[in-house]
Amino acid sequence: MRLLPRTRERWLLKRIPPGPSVRLDQRCIFIMPSAVGMAFMIALLLMLVAAINYQNSLAYALTFLLGSVFIVTILHTWRNLAGLVLQATRAQAVFLGEQVRFRVRLESRGRLYQAVALCWPGGELQRVDVPAGGTCEVELSLPSEHRGWLKPGRLRVESRFPLGLLVAWSWVDLQLAALVYPRPEAGELPQTAGTDDVDEGSRAHGAGVDDYQGLRDWQPGDSRRRLHWKAFSRGQGLLVKDFSALVGEEPLLDLDALDGDLEARLSRLCHWVLELSSRQQPFALRLAGKTMGPGDGADHRNLCLRELALFGQQEREP
Structure with a gap:
């Protein structure tokens, strides 16, 4: 049964609570085969059927070899997000109609993370490599549509490294927010004397x-x-x-x-x-x-x- 958006949000709120800094672990990371991975699994199934039908040892060996590669890829895809730390940085205030630029810092406390992608729901993925023991920053933009606080909500973090057969992802809420000022429009100066009663x-x-x-x-x-x-x-x-x-x-x-x-x-x-x-x-x-x-x-x-x-x-x- 597909979860409704509100139900999913409540579930994510308990599993991945909001915070200015989030470290991805086994509770935060989800993984499943990608479209390429599904096609790969179907091909493996067909190869296995052919091997059983023709009793071909070479076909068995190739099928099991590729199947083991798929299983090992599950671990490597998951590890490419596990332990990664995401931190929010302060966003600059903008005027209504301008692009709000949010900056997210990715920190590695150990190994190298390759081809990590971030985006807002429905947005374009931006991929970066995080050096071992280092940090990098990703700038994500959103249009400002109303004045006040702009809160983009949860951010999608995903990885398809190394073979693209699986996709590991997470939804993190870094409590990002930016202040949007009214759009300046020229007009008559509404000035009155501050102390009209003073001589x-x-x-x-x-x-x-x-x-x-x-x-x-x-x-x-x-x-x-x-x-x-x-x-x-x-x-x-x-x-x-x-x-x-x-x-x-x-x-x-x-x-x-x-x-x-x-x-x-x-x-x-x-x-x-x-x-x-x-x-x-x-x-x-x-x-x-x-x-x-x-x-x-x-x-x-x-x-x-x-x-x-x-x-x-x-x-x-x-």
Whole structure:
């Protein structure tokens, strides 16, 4: 009886539990004859029938020799996966519509593994050789079709080495996940004054990009674009150019201030997060009453992009 997909998944969950690292052993590896192997077995059966019919000793010898080769191939095909360690590596975030590139590390803790193939269900196999006692990486791509976490699920690992008569395979869940940001789309800047109730003369100065104030010591998180290389070449250490802006003048990117459907509004906000970050302009982002910032720099940009990607989704972590 053929197992239903959900039943198969529950069975695999118990037999091969998910994890960032999986070592293939006898519980994880399945093996059966390939199409070529089935044809080989039928040919052996016909040879055996012919040998019995004609009582030919040479036919018996050839049949049993090829049969023993088939049996030995079972062990070698299984051993080409046994002991192999698969590890997940962190996938880079992408924007909606781009290809997500997952990297899987294959590690050998002993022998050489040859012609090991990996693919997603229904995808194209990618074959690699894993050196004895070494590692190699395989890059597998998937299209991003929706924002949020992209979880490809179980990965097929198989081997037909050495003769292709049998196929040994396994389904492993390395808990791979990649964050997909909304697709950036240009549109009107949804900005409002951060402190409209404050008088012009009473606003204080803070970090910004408007007025040059001088040089200060470099601190972790400072943009490399502001480094003063001439001072560094004169042996004065790492200094950065300091700018100021009026506090309260930072743009506020408010989701509720935009018109249109949710995905279109998130795409426009994503565009302006990238645009203002490239200008090194401090800004704040407000999503359904939750405000991030004001701030600037890569950390603030990544935080805002993450919140845009996961907005309205219950699952926040992969």
